[in-house]
Amino acid sequence: MSALSKVHSVAITGVDGAVVEIEGCIGPGLPAVHLVGLPDTVLKESRDRIRAAVVNIGIRFPDTRVTVALSPATLPKVGSVYDLPLAVAILLAAERVPIGRLDGAVLLGELALDGRVRPVRGVLPAVLAAKESGFSRAVVPLSNLDEAGLVDGIEVLGAAHLADVVAWLEGEGVLAEPGPLVVDDVDPTVADLADVVAQPEAKFALEVAAAGAHHIMMTGPPGIGKTMLASRLPGILPPLGRREALEVSAIHSIAGDLPADRPLITVPPFVAPHQTSTVSALVGGGSGLARPGAVSLAHRGVLFLDECAEMGPKSLEALRTPLEEGQIRLARRDGVVKYPSRFLLVMAANPCPCAPARDNDCTCTATVRRRYLGRLSGPLLDRVDLWVRMEPPTTGALHAEDTAEEPSAVVRERVRTAREAAASRWAGEGWLTNSEVPGVVLRRRFRLPAKALRPLETYLRQGKVTARGADRSLRLAWTLADLQGLDRPGESEVGLALQFREKGWT
Secondary structure, three states: OOEEEEEEEEEEEOOEEEEEEEEEEEEOOOOEEEEEOOEOHHHHOHHHHHHHHHHHOOOOOOOOEEEEEEEOOOOOEOOOOOHHHHHHHHHHHOOOOOOHHHOOEEEOOEEOOOOEEEOOOOHHHHHHHHHHOOOOEEEEEHHHHHHHOOOOOOEEEEEOEHHHHHHHHOOOOOOEOOOOOOOOOOOOOOOOHHHOOOOHHHHHHHHHHHHHOOOEEEEOOOOOOHHHHHHOHHHHOOOOOHHHHHHHHHHHHHHOOOOOOOOOOOOOOEEOOOOOOOHHHHHEEOOOOOEEOHHHHOOOOEEEEOOHHHOOHHHHHOOHHHHHHOEEEEEEOOEEEEEEOOOEEEEEEOOOOOOOOOHHHOOOOHHHHHHHHOOOOHHHHOOOOEEEEOOOOOHHHHHOOOOOOOOHHHHHHHHHHHHHHHHHHOHHHOOOOHHHOOHHHHHHOOOOOOOOOHHHHHHHHOOOOOHHHHHHHHHHHHHHHHHOOOOOOOHHHHHHHHHHOOOOOO
16 A cells, blocks of 8 residues: 655746645655656756765665656656655655644755755745745755745744655754844945935936936946946935835845855845847846746846947847846746846946047047947837936046045935835835836826926927826936925926936037
8 A cells, every 4th residue: 555745845937935745655666766847957967966965874774666746747856855845745754754744744855975954045935935835844955045945834843854844744853943033234345325426416317317227328438437427326325115125035046155154135136148149138038947047147236238339139128128127037948037127227338439538639530430329229228218428537537635525325325215205105006116107197187287297398399308208208207306305396497307308418
């Protein structure tokens, strides 16, 4: 007569999780372990890892046919996260461990040959999915314990060894519990904005971009400070709220780069892919189920494209959908995954290929200059809200001893106040920043007076702005009003928003 067991784990698809039921069956037949339920290559190899781990903790492995089924059978099972629950399911079916503590629990973890439980990716979204599915307990690798402990409302335990899990199931041992959460509101590695000399217009544009999460394009000769300014943008962004921090941490958990000692990311991420990055590196990809790319790793943070005119046109055009929708959908062999990608885009470029310090020294023809920045398509640039043309500072500005540049903390406080005003205004709709608000809402429910819209109507009549650009100008105007503490933007704010959208290299 066959012996049956049932254990639960979690499969991750994108940032969403689905509970997987693992059934073990020990019956007559030649000694072998059979896995069914769409396992990938890594999961098929778990048979050897599990056998070695069970034997090396002093337990006799069943010397008969073992069948393990992972349900739902139509859901692809990827990775080594199922090693621990598979081992427990086999031990449970072989009556080597009792079932009592497995009630309402999910198990996650990879096994080494000696029985050690190794860390895996995606523990945070997996535990979130388990909680939402009604489970009350999660057993995870000890290295992932603090990450899993970020989820409230579910008991989280950490295991360092398969022997520890067996002892805990038998009631003879205890598993580790999460320690106190360590949170950093400010990243000490982010340099201060006060280090940037002069460039008041660019600094103000950066502040506006931070206040409303607007995309910005900076042009100017090399060495003028474009990269320096962009790298200081995270320092003026307010810390992430609890919901946003969990979103960002979940994405980085799936990518496998979540810090073990700081599992909750509260500082907006800064991602700067190289200009030779492929489409898959930017938006995500890979075989089987697609993994997150740079646009998703920069979610709720900054995506910086330096020398963007040198990037491939396919890579740049792939940004258009996530810029507009705030998410990216990727179809691969094993299914379609969806990753959030609501980031603040910062692009930087030289005005021409030769890029001299002074425009008078440029050796490029007018055709070459137009063709260089012409690699950036109109539809992509139409999604950029602020265009800034940076000029070299004067010698006096560089050597002035009494120059007092504003530090990041002061600017960050103004940005925080403006964001709080926007979040309060859009609280009923679930939006956090002005850049997320659909244009139809601004044009109908929050329509500005005719006088305030006069500059926008002029630009539309002259063909200087598209319909999409008009909506983006309205969003930018609301951000300018929030920075000034106004209830709504007026004619001057709308006019300034339109001026910011005028290309800085023309």
